[in-house]
Amino acid sequence: MKFGVIGAGSWGCAFANLLVDNGQDVLVWARRKEVVFEINVLKKISYLNGIRPKFNASDNIQEVVDFSDYLVIAIPVQFIRENLSKIKYWDNVKGIVNLSKGLEIKTLKRVSEIIRDFVSIPYTVLSGPSHAEEVAENIPTAVTIAGENVEELQILFSNDYFRVYTSDDVVGIEISGALKNVMAIAAGVLDGLGGWDNSKAALMTRALYEMIKFGKIFGAQEKTFFGLSGVGDLMVTCNSRHSRNRLLGELIAKGQTLEEVMKNTKMVAEGMYTVKAVVELSLKRGIDMPISSEVFKILYANKNPRLSMLDLMRRPLKEEWYI
Ligand SMILES: NC(=O)C1=CN([C@@H]2O[C@H](COP(=O)(O)OP(=O)(O)OC[C@H]3O[C@@H](n4cnc5c(N)ncnc54)[C@H](OP(=O)(O)O)[C@@H]3O)[C@@H](O)[C@H]2O)C=CC1
Numbered sequence: 001m002k003f004g005v006i007g008a009g010s011w012g013c014a015f016a017n018l019l020v021d022n023g024q025d026v027l028v029w030a031r032r033k034e035v036v037f038e039i040n041v042l043k044k045i046s047y048l049n050g051i052r053p054k055f056n057a058s059d060n061i062q063e064v065v066d067f068s069d070y071l072v073i074a075i076p077v078q079f080i081r082e083n084l085s086k087i088k089y090w091d092n093v094k095g096i097v098n099l100s101k102g103l104e105i106k107t108l109k110r111v112s113e114i115i116r117d118f119v120s121i122p123y124t125v126l127s128g129p130s131h132a133e134e135v136a137e138n139i140p141t142a143v144t145i146a147g148e149n150v151e152e153l154q155i156l157f158s159n160d161y162f163r164v165y166t167s168d169d170v171v172g173i174e175i176s177g178a179l180k181n182v183m184a185i186a187a188g189v190l191d192g193l194g195g196w197d198n199s200k201a202a203l204m205t206r207a208l209y210e211m212i213k214f215g216k217i218f219g220a221q222e223k224t225f226f227g228l229s230g231v232g233d234l235m236v237t238c239n240s241r242h243s244r245n246r247l248l249g250e251l252i253a254k255g256q257t258l259e260e261v262m263k264n265t266k267m268v269a270e271g272m273y274t275v276k277a278v279v280e281l282s283l284k285r286g287i288d289m290p291i292s293s294e295v296f297k298i299l300y301a302n303k304n305p306r307l308s309m310l311d312l313m314r315r316p317l318k319e320e321w322y323i
């Protein structure tokens with residue numbers, strides 16, 4: 001099978017290597033010519049130290065689409081629309097596989113909804129605790145896919161280091177994948193303030209609750225949040241040294257501004273965008289989202305992270321579980 005991968009960042013490249021390991025033909029789209037040169041000629045991936053690309057790349061998006069049976073999306077969510085709009089013909093593509101995690105802030109849409117604005121071909125989302133750095137080193141990883149063609153894709157993607165489960169909950173997988181990035185920023189804030197175990201465990205548990213509350217309003221299934229794309233990805237992202245979202249929160253709590261953090265990294269922390277959509281949607285739909293709302297205030301209203309933590313502790317007392 002031929003896979004075109006849109007995005008030559010860490011996840012696009014790690015996933016492309018996985019596909020090659022599984023015997024698939026792969027062509028990756030990178031927006032910059034220097035990245036194509038690095039991959040095709042220098043055999044380097046600048047986003048993944050020490051990992052050699054097993055695939056070729058092109059900076060011509062239409063060429064990659066024309067090559068593809070399946071098109072894999074692996075670029076930051078805020079740029080999916082602008083890049084899909086460059087594609088003129090979709091004739092060969094039999095399905096889309098989305099690896100990106102977030103909500104579009106301009107439209108408040110999930111990735112499946114953005115894609116439906118362009119084509120109505122089968123859509124599948126893949127999510128779960130899967131840091132690119134570890135997948136690229138063939139470290140055992142498990143993820144979930146939902147959508148169309150999942151039986152075929154489950155077989156094509158699985159191997160001895162990558163185990164793929166299936167689910168019937170596209171909405172739940174997209175929402176849990178998007179929201180865990182916001183929660184990981186909050187976890188990073190705690191790491192920056194003190195790295196306390198009790199506080200981190202409390203935050204992650206209440207974060208899961210908040211994710212479920214939000215997801216159910218949009219038709220997600222509760223059980224999805226207890227699976228790989230929910231609690232699994234929440235655990236990895238809130239705790240991992242690889243997580244860009246967690247690191248963003250940590251650096252802010254240690255005194256850097258958002259602008260400073262962004263200037264010093266080329267990697268995307270999706271939660272800093274998604275939190276805007278989450279707060280807007282929660283206001284529109286009347287969903288109480290205390291952790292997301294504090295993350296928003298810390299990032300965009302210059303709120304002192306210590307005060308955010310205190311404000312969360314001082315909320316009205318209540319039963320633990322009341323959805
Ligand atoms: N990294 C991971 O472990 C995982 C990431 N994800 C998700 O995958 C998605 C991609 O993340 P990841 O690979 O980590 O990102 P990286 O930060 O590693 O790389 C970002 C990639 O997106 C490209 N890019 C940035 N801006 C644009 C633009 N305007 N148009 C086109 N391409 C652009 C960058 O190109 P350039 O180099 O030219 O700037 C680069 O190739 C995100 O939604 C993320 O949440 C999901 C699971 C695991």
Ligand SMILES: O=C(CO)COP(=O)(O)O
Nearest residue numbers: 128129130131243244245
């Ligand atoms: O989604 C991820 C791991 O599953 C990646 O998280 P970060 O973007 O925070 O690194």
